[in-house]
Amino acid sequence: MSYALLDRGEEVVVLDNLMTGVSSLVSPDAEFIEGDIGDLALVRALLRSRKIDTIMHFAGSVVVPESVSDPMKYYANNTAATRSLIEAAVREDVPHIVFSSTAAVYGMPPVPVMAEDTPPRPINPYGRSKLMTEWMLADAATAHNLSYIALRYFNVAGADPLGRTGQSTPNATHLIKRACQAALGRVSHLDIYGTDFDTPDGTGVRDYIHVTDLVEAHLAALDALRRGTESGIYNCGYGHGMSVRQVISAVEKASGRRVPLREAPRRAGDPAMVIADATKLRRNLDWSPRYDDIDVIVSAALRWEQRLNH
């Protein structure tokens, strides 16, 4: 994100406590500060001294099973730390916030395609911690001179086409990363979690969005807020899904290698299909994807994985 903002001529300050982040992925042209978004004094001082007009809020804890085993970590680091960040924004008169929300706020709705008005019913603390943040933003925007856009990401995938950034968390459990690792022999095999879903080939279907298209959605949200668009929530996906087996085929095609597989039971809480209705994003924020192609997404992820040494 920092590269894309700098490419547009924005000044960028990155605040990250490096809990899971990697500072070498931040553009050297951005100002990097190691610190916590929950540190009210630090954040207020930064907002004031750097004359920040928009906070893009990505920071948080993101592992769903961990949120089930350690919920207080998620309510502390996602909900409470964000409460402090919003307070800092309000006190320092920062007019805009763009927030990384998640399709996990929907839980397991009875429909496979989710629109923003599908009632959110998160089924784990991660989703609840993010939904609470959406509510805090809505209340703060009602009470104060603040507008926000919450972007509900579906399955983020791919890597920067210029090879500058990509998924770097060593133990990430996302399908495309694991499938690339298995193709490259970095893990022994890929587990397919569930082959008996009510989907065309029995495996889970997700709406994978290339990270560069997601970056473009953030830029569109920034522009919209600056021109006075009202606060709101937007799904970020393509509106169609790929199954686990389709993703594996794409990885095999891109790598020219077989992905060693094992069929495993379903993971607890995994829905059969999670697909975004992204009409609102396309219509209201004038966004259109450039990388809506699983082969392009998987090739970018694979190239990035090959550059990593772990």
Ligand SMILES: NC(=O)c1ccc[n+]([C@@H]2O[C@H](COP(=O)([O-])OP(=O)(O)OC[C@H]3O[C@@H](n4cnc5c(N)ncnc54)[C@H](O)[C@@H]3O)[C@@H](O)[C@H]2O)c1
């Ligand atoms: N990757 C996905 O598929 C996905 C899907 C939906 C939503 N999201 C959201 O996107 C955002 C980024 O996710 P990611 O996948 O890049 O995860 P990540 O773990 O790579 O990034 C989170 C970043 O936040 C930093 N951080 C965490 N707590 C912090 C704190 N209290 N103060 C300062 N920095 C802190 C970490 O060091 C890290 O750099 C998260 O908010 C996540 O919930 C991601």
Ligand SMILES: O=c1ccn([C@@H]2O[C@H](COP(=O)(O)OP(=O)(O)O[C@H]3O[C@H](CO)[C@H](O)[C@H](O)[C@H]3O)[C@@H](O)[C@H]2O)c(=O)[nH]1
């Ligand atoms: O090794 C693996 C990993 C995943 N899968 C399957 O692949 C699909 C995608 O799984 P991911 O773990 O890549 O992603 P999720 O859909 O579970 O979750 C992601 O999207 C959610 C929103 O929908 C949340 O935002 C969450 O943080 C983010 O990881 C699922 O059907 C899953 O069962 C496998 O078969 N094997």
